[in-house]
Amino acid sequence: MAVQTEAKTYFNYINGDWVSSVTNEVEASTNPANKNEIVGYIQRSSIEDLNEAVTAAKQAQKSWWKLSGVARGEYLYKTADILERRLEEIAETMTKEMGKTFGEAKAETMRGVSILRYYAGEGVRKIGDVIPSSDSEALMFTTRVPLGVIGVISPWNFPVAIPIWKMAPALIYGNAVVLKPASEAAVTAAKVIECFHEAGFPKGVVNMVCGPGSVIGQGIAEHPDINGVTFTGSNSVGKRVGRAAFERGAKYQLEMGGKNPVIVAKDADLDLAVDGTISGGLRSTGQKCTATSRVFVESEVYETFKEKLLSKVKQLTIGNGMESETWMGPCVSEEQLNTVLSYVEQGKAEGANLIYGGKRCVEGELANGFYVEPTIFENVDLNMTIAREEIFGPVLALIKVHNIEEALKLANDTEYGLSASIYTKDISNILSFIDEIEAGLVRVNAETAGVEFQAPFGGMKQSSSHSREQGQAAIEFFTSIKTVFIKA
Numbered sequence: 001m002a003v004q005t006e007a008k009t010y011f012n013y014i015n016g017d018w019v020s021s022v023t024n025e026v027e028a029s030t031n032p033a034n035k036n037e038i039v040g041y042i043q044r045s046s047i048e049d050l051n052e053a054v055t056a057a058k059q060a061q062k063s064w065w066k067l068s069g070v071a072r073g074e075y076l077y078k079t080a081d082i083l084e085r086r087l088e089e090i091a092e093t094m095t096k097e098m099g100k101t102f103g104e105a106k107a108e109t110m111r112g113v114s115i116l117r118y119y120a121g122e123g124v125r126k127i128g129d130v131i132p133s134s135d136s137e138a139l140m141f142t143t144r145v146p147l148g149v150i151g152v153i154s155p156w157n158f159p160v161a162i163p164i165w166k167m168a169p170a171l172i173y174g175n176a177v178v179l180k181p182a183s184e185a186a187v188t189a190a191k192v193i194e195c196f197h198e199a200g201f202p203k204g205v206v207n208m209v210c211g212p213g214s215v216i217g218q219g220i221a222e223h224p225d226i227n228g229v230t231f232t233g234s235n236s237v238g239k240r241v242g243r244a245a246f247e248r249g250a251k252y253q254l255e256m257g258g259k260n261p262v263i264v265a266k267d268a269d270l271d272l273a274v275d276g277t278i279s280g281g282l283r284s285t286g287q288k289c290t291a292t293s294r295v296f297v298e299s300e301v302y303e304t305f306k307e308k309l310l311s312k313v314k315q316l317t318i319g320n321g322m323e324s325e326t327w328m329g330p331c332v333s334e335e336q337l338n339t340v341l342s343y344v345e346q347g348k349a350e351g352a353n354l355i356y357g358g359k360r361c362v363e364g365e366l367a368n369g370f371y372v373e374p375t376i377f378e379n380v381d382l383n384m385t386i387a388r389e390e391i392f393g394p395v396l397a398l399i400k401v402h403n404i405e406e407a408l409k410l411a412n413d414t415e416y417g418l419s420a421s422i423y424t425k426d427i428s429n430i431l432s433f434i435d436e437i438e439a440g441l442v443r444v445n446a447e448t449a450g451v452e453f454q455a456p457f458g459g460m461k462q463s464s465s466h467s468r469e470q471g472q473a474a475i476e477f478f479t480s481i482k483t484v485f486i487k488a
């Protein structure tokens, strides 16, 4: 039973106003570090609310697009300044709402500021090319137009960065936006939208509707007036969203799961590899689509690597992300905690050897939250569930290999292809890894996580719809190309 009574209610943001849902229903967003603490109440909206937001967006988009790119950019610069001013408060809300440490939350919020500034600058960059025509008297060139209304469906694990890396490019290229944030982190998202509001965006250009994924998320995927849908989350939901958008001829972009490998070669700097494995696999409690989950280690250095890994993992401090000594916070929710624990049980049942962790943390105040120990398995077979499915928790599977060829073969033995890294000093290892690994993010002597907003981000195989987000790549999704031929 939640005890906090003074928690604020956050409204939907439709046509420039903060409004309650027509349902008059709200749901509590709670703190995974303390299930008795309510961070805020968010609207449990209906399709009617979504329809209002889409109507407002559709109406506002045309004049938004008629502004110059410079003018649109100014709004994004203003939003960035406001977000930066509110950085500590918004980061604190993020930590309280979804559990990541305050340090990580501040870094993510700052990343949101940088993304806004990066895309503000896009307002003055080129949007087309002049292409020689076969007719010497004609001018042929490409230009780009916005899609119209963009539906943004975002997850809880990066509640500032992901909505912003989808909304900022959508807006700068002249689209209007309807955001549906994940309910687990919707208070944080509402505070981000407050920054857009304060920046003075014209009414209807930015909208947010909170509510169940099956109603508002699905409603976005199916809405006839939403021209493009950008989604990050699980594979099962992503595919539903993609199918619904495809059926009605809308453009869609899906970023989904990962089962990201690290390869540790026998010549690797093992301390660096251990640090990268821990940071990539366990930071944010393993709740990143880029998180390391499978660790392939050459047999010659396997035992040394394992001992070094174990000794460092034992030192990790688990606790409330607001406490400065905490290295790893809780899972986002009880459901997510139970998912992680059930994967641990499945790993044991299928014969993997649990060498560290695997239990819920229940000592003292931890009992009120959704904490799990960092967990390491060895003797993991590639057919085991823990080697195949995305766990989204702090669970590492160690796999001994005889050589780099075997490591590459096993690393590619997955339906996912988001991120992968190798630790080695050998240039031929590095080159074959870059060529052969089936992943959209290829990292050498660096952890699997670590996305940079100015570079393309996305996966191969089932990790994405094969499109890319962020950097210059974003223009491909949020605009349509027109090839123009002019004959005087």
Ligand SMILES: NC(=O)C1=CN([C@@H]2O[C@H](COP(=O)(O)OP(=O)(O)OC[C@H]3O[C@@H](n4cnc5c(N)ncnc54)[C@H](O)[C@@H]3O)[C@@H](O)[C@H]2O)C=CC1
Pocket (backbone or CB within 6 Å): 153, 154, 155, 156, 157, 180, 181, 182, 183, 211, 212, 213, 214, 215, 216, 217, 218, 219, 221, 232, 233, 234, 235, 237, 238, 240, 241, 255, 256, 257, 258, 288, 289, 336, 339, 390, 391, 392
């Ligand atoms: N790749 C990634 O970045 C993420 C992956 N996940 C994976 O998904 C698992 C479950 O996490 P969830 O938060 O439940 O992910 P999810 O895929 O259910 O949620 C992502 C977003 O989709 C919305 N949604 C849910 N059902 C929908 C539907 N039928 N139509 C349209 N939108 C819908 C949600 O409300 C949320 O905003 C995790 O354990 C993890 O494996 C979760 C979050 C992020």
Ligand SMILES: O=C(O)CCC(=O)C(=O)O
Pocket (backbone or CB within 6 Å): 155, 157, 158, 232, 287, 288, 289, 290, 449, 450, 451
């Ligand atoms: O690793 C990152 O910074 C981004 C990861 C991501 O997009 C995700 O987990 O959804």
